[in-house]
Amino acid sequence: MAIDTVQLHETKHPDKTSQERFDALIGIDLAKSDLIDHLTLILDRQRIDDWVKRHHKKGLPLVERLKHGTPLVILAGEVGCGKTALATSIGTPLATALDAHVVAFETPSDIRGNGLVGDLSARVTSAFEQAHAALTGRKRGLLIIDEGDDLGTTRSQLNAHHEDRAGLNVLIKQIDRLGRENAPLAVLLVTNRLEALDPALVRRAHIIRFVRPDKATRRDVLSQLLDGTAVSESDLDRLVSATEHPLAFSYSDLVHRIAEPAIRLALGEDSAFSIEHMLRVAEHVKPTPLIEDVTP
Numbered sequence: 001m002a003i004d005t006v007q008l009h010e011t012k013h014p015d016k017t018s019q020e021r022f023d024a025l026i027g028i029d030l031a032k033s034d035l036i037d038h039l040t041l042i043l044d045r046q047r048i049d050d051w052v053k054r055h056h057k058k059g060l061p062l063v064e065r066l067k068h069g070t071p072l073v074i075l076a077g078e079v080g081c082g083k084t085a086l087a088t089s090i091g092t093p094l095a096t097a098l099d100a101h102v103v104a105f106e107t108p109s110d111i112r113g114n115g116l117v118g119d120l121s122a123r124v125t126s127a128f129e130q131a132h133a134a135l136t137g138r139k140r141g142l143l144i145i146d147e148g149d150d151l152g153t154t155r156s157q158l159n160a161h162h163e164d165r166a167g168l169n170v171l172i173k174q175i176d177r178l179g180r181e182n183a184p185l186a187v188l189l190v191t192n193r194l195e196a197l198d199p200a201l202v203r204r205a206h207i208i209r210f211v212r213p214d215k216a217t218r219r220d221v222l223s224q225l226l227d228g229t230a231v232s233e234s235d236l237d238r239l240v241s242a243t244e245h246p247l248a249f250s251y252s253d254l255v256h257r258i259a260e261p262a263i264r265l266a267l268g269e270d271s272a273f274s275i276e277h278m279l280r281v282a283e284h285v286k287p288t289p290l291i292e293d294v295t296p
Contacts, residue, residue, distance in 0.1 A: 006123040008130055009106040013091035022089040027221040027251050028082045031208050035073065035090055038206050040097050042071045042186045043140040070179040070204040071186040074148070076194035077210025080252025080288060087144050087188045094142075104142045105131040112150060112167075120167035124151065128174040132185055141185040148189035149196045168198055175204060212248035212287075215240065221251065225259045226275055235275045242282040249287045257285050 011018065025032070041048065052060050075083040088106065095102040107127050112120050127143065135141045145151060151171055178185055191197060194207070213221055219240050223231070243249055243258070262277035 006111060006126045006130070007108055008127060009108070010134070011088070011091060011104045011106075013095040013102040013104065015092050018089045019092040021085060022093055025082050025085055025089070026224045027213050027217050028086065028210065031075075031082070031086060031210060032090075032093075034208050035075075035086065036094055036097055038073060039090070039094055039142070039186055041066065043094075043100075043184055044098055045182060068179055068182070070175050071183070072175050072201075072205040073186065073188050074194065074197070074202065074205040074207045075188060075190045075210065076207060077192070078212055078250060078290065079192055080250035081210035081212060082251050083190045083210050084146055087142075087146070087190050090188075091142060094140075098140055100138045100140050102140045102142065103131075103134060104144060105134070106144045106146070109147070111145070118163075118166075120151075120163050121170040124167055124170045124174065128178075128185075132178075132183055135184050139184065142188055143185060144188045144190070146190045148191040149193045151189075168201070172198075172200055172204070175201075212250050213254075214248070215244070218243060218249065218254065221254050222278070225254065226278070229272075229274055231275050239275055239278055239282065242279055245287055247287045247290065253285070253287050257288075258282050261285075 022032070048063055048066065052063055056063075075087055077083055088104065091102045091104040105127070111123055111127070131141050131143045151167060175187055177183075178187070189201075189205070194202070194209075219236065222239055222243070223236060226236070243254070249258075258278060258281050262281045263273055265277045265281065266273040
């Protein structure tokens with residue numbers, strides 16, 4: 001049985017829908033700016049050269065480490081905190097920052113293939129080669145690997161089979177190759193379990209961690225979700241208190257399990273949407289459980 005070539009999902013940026021999705025991500029502004037800043041440095045090395053020429057006429061050896069580092073960013077954190085949504089929508093604001101076209105390539109859920117000998121390694125190689133080959137002219141690229149622990153699980157785990165180890169080795173080699181060749185392609189690896197990733201992969205990466213919103217951040221998120229309604233500070237305090245729980249609500253919980261049902265409630269009543277609808281829903285909702293850490 002022949003090994004299939006992996007099929008990547010491709011999105012060209014700028015893209016209006018992606019920008020709207022990016023703008024709709026609330027409460028993670030630091031992660032947004034961190035990711036754009038880092039990707040800009042990875043994909044616009046001329047900017048670094050120009051800066052050095054302006055300010056360090058004799059050169060700056062430390063910059064060479066930055067220029068030739070591996071172009072890997074790991075987005076790590078709990079389910080529902082916006083990692084994948086940010087990875088798949090960052091292309092348009094990044095295109096604006098770079099003043100260039102950006103193409104985002106997403107690996108499929110069946111990246112591991114059929115389990116044949118050499119299948120995983122071949123499919124990982126295929127993904128990198130396809131993405132790299134598509135970047136002609138001034139185009140820049142993002143290769144997005146969701147559920148990254150499927151590919152990057154640490155080699156020290158006793159249940160890591162030869163095929164898994166071979167696939168991880170190929171992944172690391174392909175990332176290193178991009179760095180050596182100064183390729184116009186960055187890799188975004190999304191994971192819920194940073195601790196499960198191989199140390200060799202982690203130490204090559206710029207890591208952006210996502211956490212569930214604290215009380216102050218939750219207040220900001222709820223306030224944004226209520227934009228367009230008349231909300232007093234005391235009413236907002238009531239909603240913040242109603243969403244207080246020993247286990248914090250995720251961003252996804254606040255949007256999809258409280259705000260959206262509250263909208264449906266108002267629609268069903270044919271009444272104006274208000275904070276009261278949010279309060280009524282919040283009374284019966286608990287945060288989604290944390291993912292159990294299965295790392296040995």
